[in-house]
Amino acid sequence: MNKYTPVIGLEVHVELKTKSKMFCACSAEYFGKEPNTHTCPVCLGLPGALPVPNKTAIEWCIKIALALNCEINKYSKFDRKNYFYPDLAKGYQISQYDLPFGHDGKITLKDGKEIRIRRVHMEEDTGKLSHQEINGGKVSLIDFNRSGVPLVEVVTEPDFDNPSDVKEYLEKLQLIVRYLDIANADMEKGEMRLEPNISLRKGERQSTYLKETDLPNYKVEVKNINSFKFVEKAINYEIGRQHEILEKNERPAQETRGWNEDKGKTFSQRSKEDAQDYRYFPEPDIPPIVHTKNEISTLLKQVPELPDKKITRFEKNYALPSYDTEILIREKSLADFFEETTKTNQDKNITAKAIANWIINKKVDPTKTKPSDVIKQITANKQVAQIDEKELTKFIDEVINENEKAVTDYKSGKETVIMFLLGQTMKKIGRKVDTEMVKELLKKKLS
């Protein structure tokens, strides 16, 4: 058996949550709306209509690029990507070809591996086709509410070699765009669409980036997946499928495939053996977009502290374990709420860790709770029934006697067992007392 290593790259489309569409004033909100109600001559592609770029969308695209450590093209432009599809109103999509807003960035995974970002560019979404049966006849319907919604495409180099890195990258990317407050990236609504391209290379994993010449001579693209889990599954499925083909000394077809979740399989959609020629050329209806150094640095200043930095800072400043920080930073609002609460806190006896615990364990909703309320709740909780030390010692001794195995485990280094013993003691006390105090005494007795 030959040893193969997966070569995986990703194209991710993120829909921006701007109020209006990319090139017209229509509302960009389309989810669950009456079909063809958010349309105008521009997004319908009517004869004579012209696109006028949405400045906010462009700035947001640049912010994504900046957050992904990209270089920004100060001189950029839109291009026409010509192809035919019934959901494409103009017979071309306005996209970016050789001068995307951002290029050459990177994202660092937990294990320190860097994934290179090839480009971050701006384009418009297409309409939506649905194939239905009306009065017994098969029809295809087009809803143009989505036509012209701003899309940012983030393309990586083929730097992944396993699906779990892909998942980590996607979670990171989703979190970043949410931190930037420019996209909801709700997978179920199709606001973030994933397209992994997968091939297998003979040989072992390597620590450096692959050279262009080391890439396999084929590539399979899986289109429009809308769940991180499905991406993992699709990649695993493809690895197996391609492996089988390669073992037969054949080359997997260069093609676009879809993911069928029910069958747990990818399926062929269209061959890409002959690369489609999109006949890109500069969009004559939109003058080139020029940004000054100042404008870019202003945008950079608007990029908030991103999740990675926040984690490091939280761990350092608040002495929080990574488990806590990871939960807190999953939503920027929660992380902000945590910090707000620590600032509000005047009680030296309440540690940042205690605040984090409270927020996490009590599932505090920052939209419904004030930071000062959290402090009040913690304080109230601390004011507990007093317990005589003699009485307490009695309970602890009982617990130690009754749980020999746990005590041995603890003494042999399984420190987490303390929580079990603490629980047993608390049960015996039967009143709400200061658990920290009980824990301290328990520890003393065990040492």
Next chain:
Amino acid sequence: MDIKTLTITQAKKDLKEKKYSSVELTKAYLTRIKQVEPRVKAFVTITEEEALKNAKEADKKIAEGKDLPLLGIPLSIKDNFSTTGIRTTASSKVLDNYIPPYDATVVKKLKDAGMVLLGKKNMDAWAHGSSTETSDYGPSKNPWNTDHLPGGSSGGAAASVAADETLAAIGSETAGSIRQPASWCGVVGLKPTYGRVSRYGVIAMGSSLDSPGPITKTVEDSALILNILAGQDLHDATTGTNPVADYEKNLNKDIKNLKIGIAEDYFEGVDPQVKKTVEDALKIFEQLGAHIKKIKLFQPKYAIAVYTILQRAEVSSNLARFDGIRYGNDRSFFGDEAKRRIMLGTYTLSAGYYDQYYNKALKVRTVIIDDFKKAFEDVDVIIGPTSPTISLPLGASAGKAMFGELADLLVEPSSIAGLSGINVPCGFSKEGLPIGMQIIGPQFAEEVILNAAYKYEQENPLYLKKPTL
């Protein structure tokens, strides 16, 4: 009233003085249209009902003492401008039944200015051509000799102004489509700087070139309409933010010391009658105190190559939406010229050919722009013949795929450079067909070229001469 001698300026005055009503004026034009249209064929659609409705409203407003720049003035518009509720075909059967749900910015501005819309003007289908012979509704005829072509693509617009079927018409020029038919029909045709007048709602031909503009009897009327049309449009990202001048205000300014450039190459191979007439016109400019300076410009033939590549490429993309899925007829309704252009454009944009053709054309375009820029360091305007020939007989374009490009040889360079230009009638051939000269100015120099054109027209008011129909 005598609509033959009527200009917009005169009609405005008459309407204000209540010499006649807008309804009367409109009816006079509708009658004239009925009389001569069978011979001129300038319209694709005559909007009689709309016109009378507009006229009634205008009369009401006039009675109320309202003053709008085109209140009650009967105009017509080339059929590639979107008009709400009025079919807009671009003279192609693909759009035979297409009724736009919105107005082009130009149309909206004209409506706001109080115009009366007489109808939509015939043109080369999709504006592809310089004869109107590619129109799916049949060619328009030159009012000076109905066996001859009016030129194109705004041929219906120019012919109808010459035939007094309308007080003025709105055309569009990609490279020559206003100036060339204006020249062949003996009327004033202004091609504004690219980006001076909004393209929003104009069925796109060459998107990086298309410039809507007025076709009028006089330079004064041209300035009057440009005053309404010019300016930045939030619906067209390519419109310029440059301030808009009052084009009527300085028409009569002295042109003493105006520096006029003439380039030898623009007179080469030109019909001797045309050459002689334009040279005579230059003498009038000299008498007015202008200085003639010989300049060297890039040979116009290079512009043809550049224009052909860029425009076809844009056409191939712009016509992609006409698939017959949501409106209009399917692609089998495209005529030969459109098909030729789609094929050539698709080819030049294809992988492997892009650099060789499109990219190279873009580079040469820059060279041509710079060439003009350099020329305008020394002169204020450039004057030359508009067309190398006088109007050609019907059928002249048959079998000639490059007919338009040759007819537009002398206007394509300035179109590629996005410059302003105006055709002014300057004489007649011995056959009695009009001859025009063009005055080319730098970008956004409409004020300068209109001023020069007006001063010339004052000396040689050819608009007083009328074809017999």
